[in-house]
Amino acid sequence: MTIGADLADDLAAEVAYAFNVGVEITGIGIRFYLGGNSTLDGWEEKLRGILDDAGRIWRLEAPMTYECSRVLEDDWAERWKVHFKPLRIGKRLLVVPTWEDARPAPGDLVIRMDPGRAFGTGHHETTRLCLVWLEGWVESWRDSRARSLLDVGTGSGILAVAAVLLGAEHVMAVDNDPEAIEVAKENIELNGLSERVQTIEGSASNVSGRFDAVISNIQANPLIEMAKTLAERVAAGGRLVLSGILLEQRESVRAAYEKEGLRFLDSKAEGEWCLLVLG
Numbered sequence: 001m002t003i004g005a006d007l008a009d010d011l012a013a014e015v016a017y018a019f020n021v022g023v024e025i026t027g028i029g030i031r032f033y034l035g036g037n038s039t040l041d042g043w044e045e046k047l048r049g050i051l052d053d054a055g056r057i058w059r060l061e062a063p064m065t066y067e068c069s070r071v072l073e074d075d076w077a078e079r080w081k082v083h084f085k086p087l088r089i090g091k092r093l094l095v096v097p098t099w100e101d102a103r104p105a106p107g108d109l110v111i112r113m114d115p116g117r118a119f120g121t122g123h124h125e126t127t128r129l130c131l132v133w134l135e136g137w138v139e140s141w142r143d144s145r146a147r148s149l150l151d152v153g154t155g156s157g158i159l160a161v162a163a164v165l166l167g168a169e170h171v172m173a174v175d176n177d178p179e180a181i182e183v184a185k186e187n188i189e190l191n192g193l194s195e196r197v198q199t200i201e202g203s204a205s206n207v208s209g210r211f212d213a214v215i216s217n218i219q220a221n222p223l224i225e226m227a228k229t230l231a232e233r234v235a236a237g238g239r240l241v242l243s244g245i246l247l248e249q250r251e252s253v254r255a256a257y258e259k260e261g262l263r264f265l266d267s268k269a270e271g272e273w274c275l276l277v278l279g
Helices: 005-019 043-058 073-083 125-139 158-166 178-190 220-225 227-232 247-258
Strands: 023-025 030-032 087-089 093-097 109-113 148-152 170-175 197-201 211-217 234-246 264-270 273-278
Touching: 005 023, 005 030, 005 043, 005 125, 087 125, 093 158, 109 158, 109 178, 125 158, 125 211, 125 234, 125 264, 125 273, 148 158, 158 170, 158 178, 158 197, 158 211, 170 178, 178 197, 220 227, 220 234, 220 247, 227 234, 227 247, 234 247, 247 264, 247 273
Parallel strands: 093 109, 148 170, 148 211, 170 197, 211 234
Antiparallel strands: 023 030, 087 093, 234 273, 264 273
8 A cells, every 4th residue: 555755754764673774765655675595584574563563553444565576786775875865964964975975064074874784874863863962962061071872773873973973982882783783883984983983783781881871763662671771871960862762652661761760851853753861
């Protein structure tokens, strides 16, 4: 069935999170590409579950359908590049794909990106919400103390890169998907930040210590499951920032973290998505 632009955008994010792939929004729905045997295992059952869950949430009258076909890997690589253009976010951030020329204005901070198969280019609302928050977080500093940040579910590494460019001193990026970690490492190196961002394959439970800010742009259910672990990684006076949350999921995510002793501080929304700040 054909779905509207808002639903296509939401569905694209769900699929991107589930499969760690880039997703193209078309006139009638979404299109994405899976590559490699490990990615293909069980993909159909996972996709059917995503479509059925979305249909229930959106109260669709008929189930969503899908079609699949085989394409050459090079075809997808070129199609993805057509839809990933330089993007200005916030006051100073300029996200530029590796195959485009950067044309920064004075004071711009350029983030060079090749997303590969990892989520996070800045084109989705959830990532933009995080980037804008990071910029505001840095602007709010009233002292010269070095700040630390933990990026959980780093994907393409865009938030970790942005945090360092904006002024964070110690940044750790973690993801349980090995391919995402490889993509993140490549993007971190591409921006000349390999010495300033530490990457870890695993989850937040594999990280020790506390951070001035912990940011996680994933889905609501994993965020709820990780509430205790993420809360334990926030330093006294620090901030926990959660994104990848649909508006109707906001209260359940908030309740899970307030149960762990964190206090709700702020919420920002864009489209059907929201970002929560706790501390």
